[in-house]
Amino acid sequence: MKVENTQLIRRLVFASLSRATLPDWYSLGARFIRVGMNLKRKASDAGTVSRARRRIESMTDYCDASPRTDASGSILWPASGEAMEYARNFIRACAAAQSKVLIVPDKDADGLDAGVILHKTLISLGLSPGLIDVHLIGKNSTVHDEVERAAMQAKIPKYIIVVDQGSRAAPPIIDDPDTHSLIIDHHLSDDFPENATVVSACHYPPVATSALLTYEICKPLNPNIAASCGYLCAMGTHGDLGNTLKWKPPFPDMTEVFKTHTKKAINEAVSLINAPRRTSKFDVLSAWQALLEAKSPKDILINTRLLNARAEINEEVERQTHTPPKFSKDGKIAVLRINSAAQVHGPIATRWAGHLNSKALEIVMVANSGYRPGYVNFSCRIARCARSRDPPVNIIASLKAAADLDTGDLTERMGESFARGHKEASGGIVPAAEFEELMALLKVGEKPDPKPEDAGKTSKKSDARPQKNNLMNYFAKTG
Structure with missing residues (x-):
């Protein structure tokens, strides 16, 4: 793409310099601006898809579900x-x-x-x-x-x-x-x-x-x-x-x-x-x-x-909400850990669910170890980027599937208050030790395995060669 862009610019320069007078330079500049705008427009095509997806998400409504x-x-x-x-x-x-x-x-x-x-x-x-x-x-x-x-x-x-x-x-x-x-x-x-x-x-x-x-x-x-x-x-x-x-x-x-x-x-x-x-x-x-x-x-x-x-809760949410998230190894769950005597894990989960964005992300979890001594209260919300997925994200099913990875009795030890609520907004109250076991099963904080298609590839930055020709050094060489 860079070679093609350079050739296009050269053709415009050669076609214009031979007959350019002072007024023509304004026309020439306008042509370069138009070319730049077109190239920028092409480069932003990838973003158009995500904007269209957001428009579709905003058009869907909770009431659109098909009734029995x-x-x-x-x-x-x-x-x-x-x-x-x-x-x-x-x-x-x-x-x-x-x-x-x-x-x-x-x-x-x-x-x-x-x-x-x-x-x-x-x-x-x-x-x-x-x-x-x-x-x-x-x-x-x-x-x-x-x-x-x-x-x-x-x-x-x-x-x-x-x-x-x-x-x-x-x-x-x-x-x-x-x-x-x-x-x-x-x-x-x-x-x-x-x-x-x-x-x-x-x-x-x-x-x-x-x-x-x-x-x-x-x-x-x-x-x-x-x-x-x-x-x-x-x-x-x-x-x-x-x-x-x-x-x-x-x-x-x-x-x-x-x-x-x-x-x-x-x-x-x-x-x-x-x-x-x-x-x-x-x-x-x-x-x-x-x-x-x-x-x-x-x-x-x-x-x-x-x-x-x-006012008290708003202050506490603002104080706790800047905790950086860690992700499960598969990237599907983002986990934020806080320590607060206030029940702010729900609002913080809702806030982060609207901001985090990735292809893999499905669920945002905020875990509060300060609300009840010896326990972790956690709230989960579907990430905004995952709300229109097909099949739809089911938080309760995802949490239970993670717990089922344990070969022992973790589900029983977490008790009846694990993964309660709704498919779209769930949470629970579990003993602190058992919650850490759940985090280990999700492999929170571990780096994902490299994709097979990426094996042997070097990064684009290290592999890319700098473009030698540009508009400024072109005139320096030919002047």
């Missing part, structure tokens, strides 16, 4: 019709019984918004507010831990509604046989606690968030739910799926919601609701109370406690 249909062709979404009706009947029974109901929401915006939707729905159906209680799971605990089961049972509920907690095979939510339990969830699982009514969205693409699933369950129960809880549904959904969601069918039409409450206000409110639980104090109660008392997202935006918590 029944024998008649009707769409099955956000869960099976039978499960949805069971859930509605359960909520009606709660209100009719006028007995104590315990709501057990997850700590994030999706879970908390879903919990408040249930709270408002039960009151709209006539249940006394004094009969509704909430149980917020403690830091580093799950709804299945004995200490949490005992705390829930101590509140003597007649009905329990567990929302967005993730599911696995387990004993009943509490040990009281007279207590009825409903589980509303969207995390990937086929196993659930015993004796519970279950409605799960995990097998009904595009998978609804727990807030959206709860909203769709509750909407038919009272005509005012759509207006009073629409912004809560939007907040919970944006909290899990991001604020670029296009809300295309089968997702509900939220036009009226976004006319009443701007997307900017909703997204700001999501950020504030998520902040307190990320602090070292794990102050989920402040977020729950703020949502319960709010009439609109604007009420959340002026909550001093939430604003202070967000």
Whole structure:
């Protein structure tokens, strides 16, 4: 290419110098500029492909996933019709019984918004507010831990509604046989606690968030739910799926919601609701109370406690986010190690997933050894450059495949909290020693083996010969 470029320039020079007058030099310069622009355009063709790929990625939307249909062709979404009706009947029974109901929401915006939707729905159906209680799971605990089961049972509920907690095979939510339990969830699982009514969205693409699933369950129960809880549904959904969601069918039409409450206000409110639980104090109660008392997202935006918590988290994210990543030997997983008492591993994983870029990269993992003594809390996100891969990246499957490389009992020792969540956004809490074993299996930090086609080749820089002819020394030689 360099030889051809030199010959082209020489022809232009020879053709022009023999008849060039002063005005002609301006024309000659313009011709050189045009040639340079054309050559630069050719050199940038490779970048055009990546730009086109980014445009395609930006055009795809979460809602574009093909939904399931029944024998008649009707769409099955956000869960099976039978499960949805069971859930509605359960909520009606709660209100009719006028007995104590315990709501057990997850700590994030999706879970908390879903919990408040249930709270408002039960009151709209006539249940006394004094009969509704909430149980917020403690830091580093799950709804299945004995200490949490005992705390829930101590509140003597007649009905329990567990929302967005993730599911696995387990004993009943509490040990009281007279207590009825409903589980509303969207995390990937086929196993659930015993004796519970279950409605799960995990097998009904595009998978609804727990807030959206709860909203769709509750909407038919009272005509005012759509207006009073629409912004809560939007907040919970944006909290899990991001604020670029296009809300295309089968997702509900939220036009009226976004006319009443701007997307900017909703997204700001999501950020504030998520902040307190990320602090070292794990102050989920402040977020729950703020949502319960709010009439609109604007009420959340002026909550001093939430604003202070967000400022604290933003400072910690900025302090921790500059950790350089190390890569697995195959280049598919980037791992960043941090040490923080705050729950910032998720936001940092999301940030780096949008920046790292390579042909091999699939998953960005941020591992936090400072959140729980003796354990590593980690969050994984699909790298932006891998979101349109076919077949799609499955974080849970990839993590489990890595653990299965062990010939011993590593998977069992890591426990039930390994590789939980969603195929697109997963994570876990595992003992520190076992996490290091997982890193060794992934060969994090090891250099990749040279490709067979590269064997025996020298680097381009050492092999390339410097170009002897250029425009400047040409005139020096011929002048």
